[in-house]
Amino acid sequence: MEMRFLGDTGVRVSVLCLGTMTFGKNQWDFGDLKLPAVKEMVHACLDAGVNFIDTADVYSLGESEELLGQAIEGFARI
Secondary structure (H helix, E strand, O other), rough: OOEEOOOOOOEEEEEEOEOOEEEOOOOOOOEEEEEEHHHHHHHHHHOOOOEEEEOOOOOOHHHHHHHHHHHHHOOOOO
């Protein structure tokens, strides 16, 4: 995965970002992904080297962040 520095912070992030707006309740006429699909998507991204994840507490009224937390809980790259 190609990485770039995030401004002058010294933090390296992947050039690809996983957006989590579709995780959880169908809030804006799209989305409605449940935990099995979220886990599959998140794990595929992490396996590919993505370390940049966009989330917000307004996505699915907070459910998006809860699902993301459940998906990464216990995840380990071997």
